[in-house]
Amino acid sequence: MAQWRKVAKAFALGDGHISENEVNVLRKAFFADEDISKSELDFLHELKTDAKTSVKALDTLIEDCEKAKK
Numbered sequence: 001m002a003q004w005r006k007v008a009k010a011f012a013l014g015d016g017h018i019s020e021n022e023v024n025v026l027r028k029a030f031f032a033d034e035d036i037s038k039s040e041l042d043f044l045h046e047l048k049t050d051a052k053t054s055v056k057a058l059d060t061l062i063e064d065c066e067k068a069k070k
Helices: 004-012 020-030 038-050 056-069
Strands: none
Touching: 004 020, 004 038, 020 038, 020 056, 038 056
């Protein structure tokens, strides 16, 4: 699905804030196949940049994905 980025961004950034609940959904989806792709990691970095505010859990998710990618 070429549009997954747009859909996920709209979901996560609807109110400009990335919440704990949204991070939990992203974590579950990204680790479902136990393989973090470059595209997924890039998406998380874009999300962090575009968000007005976010919970610390987003930083933790990004770190966990970076570790899993290596």
